[in-house]
Amino acid sequence: MGRLSVNLCGIELDNPIIPASGTFGFGYEFAELYDINELGTFSFKGTTKGPRFGNPTPRIAECTAGMINAVGLQNPGVDKVIAEELPKLKKCFHKPVMANVSGFAIEDYAYTCERLDKEEQVGWLEVNVSCPNVHGGGMSFGTSPEAAAQVTAAVKKVTTKPVIIKLSPNVTDIVSIAKACEDAGADGISLINTMLGMRIDLRTKKPVIANKMGGFSGPAIFPVAVRMVYQVANAVNIPVIGMGGVSTAEDVMELMLAGATAVEVGAANLVNPYASRDIIRALPEAMDKYGIENLSDIIGQAK
Amino acid sequence: MKQTIFTITENTSLTATVYRMVLVGDTAGITTGQFVNILLEGQFLRRPISVCDCQGDALTLVYKVVGKGTRQMSEMVPGQTLDVLTGLGNGYDLTKAGDVPLLLGGGVGVPPLYMLARLLRSQGKAVSVVLGFNTQDEVFYEDEFKALGCTVTVTTADGSYGVKGFVTDALPEAYSYFYTCGPEPMLKAVYKATATSGQFSFEERMGCGFGACMGCSCKVITGYKRICKEGPVLTKEEILWDA
Numbered sequence: 001m002g003r004l005s006v007n008l009c010g011i012e013l014d015n016p017i018i019p020a021s022g023t024f025g026f027g028y029e030f031a032e033l034y035d036i037n038e039l040g041t042f043s044f045k046g047t048t049k050g051p052r053f054g055n056p057t058p059r060i061a062e063c064t065a066g067m068i069n070a071v072g073l074q075n076p077g078v079d080k081v082i083a084e085e086l087p088k089l090k091k092c093f094h095k096p097v098m099a100n101v102s103g104f105a106i107e108d109y110a111y112t113c114e115r116l117d118k119e120e121q122v123g124w125l126e127v128n129v130s131c132p133n134v135h136g137g138g139m140s141f142g143t144s145p146e147a148a149a150q151v152t153a154a155v156k157k158v159t160t161k162p163v164i165i166k167l168s169p170n171v172t173d174i175v176s177i178a179k180a181c182e183d184a185g186a187d188g189i190s191l192i193n194t195m196l197g198m199r200i201d202l203r204t205k206k207p208v209i210a211n212k213m214g215g216f217s218g219p220a221i222f223p224v225a226v227r228m229v230y231q232v233a234n235a236v237n238i239p240v241i242g243m244g245g246v247s248t249a250e251d252v253m254e255l256m257l258a259g260a261t262a263v264e265v266g267a268a269n270l271v272n273p274y275a276s277r278d279i280i281r282a283l284p285e286a287m288d289k290y291g292i293e294n295l296s297d298i299i300g301q302a303k
Numbered sequence: 304m305k306q307t308i309f310t311i312t313e314n315t316s317l318t319a320t321v322y323r324m325v326l327v328g329d330t331a332g333i334t335t336g337q338f339v340n341i342l343l344e345g346q347f348l349r350r351p352i353s354v355c356d357c358q359g360d361a362l363t364l365v366y367k368v369v370g371k372g373t374r375q376m377s378e379m380v381p382g383q384t385l386d387v388l389t390g391l392g393n394g395y396d397l398t399k400a401g402d403v404p405l406l407l408g409g410g411v412g413v414p415p416l417y418m419l420a421r422l423l424r425s426q427g428k429a430v431s432v433v434l435g436f437n438t439q440d441e442v443f444y445e446d447e448f449k450a451l452g453c454t455v456t457v458t459t460a461d462g463s464y465g466v467k468g469f470v471t472d473a474l475p476e477a478y479s480y481f482y483t484c485g486p487e488p489m490l491k492a493v494y495k496a497t498a499t500s501g502q503f504s505f506e507e508r509m510g511c512g513f514g515a516c517m518g519c520s521c522k523v524i525t526g527y528k529r530i531c532k533e534g535p536v537l538t539k540e541e542i543l544w545d546a
């Protein structure tokens with residue numbers, strides 16, 4: 001066990017750094033540049049029951065210290081992920097990977113998780129409850145404690161792997177939703193997903209993104225992440241993965257002080273493909289500077 | 304893909320809004336029709352710019368000032384450095400050219416055709432080039448293509464210079480294959496007006512520029528492609544318009 005190691009739901013990570021879903025594909029683009037086994041793990045591209053092309057383009061808008069995306073969960077569907085992506089990944093990544101799952105009905109989540117449960121390479125299921133519920137008037141599962149708990153319970157029934165529920169910050173009471181997931185059997189909580197945002201082009205006088213609105217991420221949302229991780233970590237007794245605008249080793253330590261057991265890095269990977277690796281390499285020196293011997297010692301230390 | 308620090312050796316204006324920047328650094332692996340992605344201080348996302356030319360350790364970019372990022376680039380001076388991701392995208396395939404290839408460029412879609420023209424000329428091909436602009440003041444690189452030994456026709460939409468009209472109004476009678484880059488309405492017109500197969504270079508708003516974020520996906524006959532990774536060059540046969 002090294003200075004950086006943490007235990008995430010019973011699985012030891014060499015370090016707490018996890019590239020976030022949607023910013024790391026299935027890892028190959030990054031494996032061209034460096035050995036991705038240096039990562040704690042990574043959360044692969046959000047996977048759904050069937051294939052999805054996603055939203056029309058433009059899907060991306062730049063913001064001050066961040067960006068908006070409305071990709072719309074483009075992915076080949078769980079069958080192809082298992083048949084094609086996971087065998088390819090096996091060649092360049094030898095650690096348990098985090099499978100990120102999305103759905104538009106509770107049955108979809110259960111189907112996809114049941115399929116992924118049988119895959120040896122998958123260490124954790126990270127369940128994104130920010131998607132609209134087609135049977136619930138399009139409202140996101142993650143905006144109601146009841147719906148989030150229903151998804152959690154349905155997924156827990158079909159898997160023995162740790163289930164981490166990824167929460168949306170676009171809610172009035174994040175703590176009640178996190179607690180509902182914990183009560184329904186969640187093994188961990190990850191947050192925050194992107195914040196709903198929008199940009200308008202002054203020349204065309206139209207929204208920049210074809211979908212009009214999208215998920216705002218990047219360093220601009222970091223303080224919101226710290227706040228929500230702090231609130232949730234102090235309210236639940238399961239591990240919390242913190243994310244939202246993380247771009248430095250200092251950000252990692254700050255989120256861990258707020259209560260995060262591990263930390264996901266998102267938008268930073270898109271700007272600097274080495275970002276996650278650079279953060280891992282910068283951690284020991286940054287820890288020395290603040291007198292931190294082992295990273296796991298500081299989890300939730302800020303009171 | 305490679306991350307490299309380049310040093311600017313030239314940054315001059317060609318027209319009121321179009322600039323040429325020459326950078327020196329590790330250009331290994333850069334091919335014609337690719338793009339580079341430039342990190343600019345104070346801007347969150349990198350700026351994808353097509354490769355105009357690449358010879359030895361010199362990388363030439365010809366770009367148009369359209370927003371704050373390209374404005375910032377235009378204000379940089381020789382000696383300053385830039386963090387650049389190179390080797391991005393699937394460029395033009397020269398093996399399809401035939402003996403008398405045609406190159407069709409519109410506006411800021413002209414630059415990526417320059418390196419292609421140079422390489423095709425070095426193979427001894429008789430290269431015809433049609434360059435389309437809105438008006439005379441916007442014309443650039445006519446002489447540069449002529450210096451390569453290409454047969455060059457310039458069109459302007461308002462007729463203030465060269466042939467009045469669009470690139471499709473000045474197609475030569477015979478050509479073996481074509482390569483094109485320009486605004487989407489022009490690409491659509493080229494698609495309809497051309498008699499042979501060809502390759503199209505597309506533009507899209509990108510997140511990462513190296514295939515990770517799926518921000519620039521488009522539908523093609525065989526499924527989908529990422530403009531930044533399997534593109535920006537697509538063949539005529541695989542394009543699905545309005546998809």
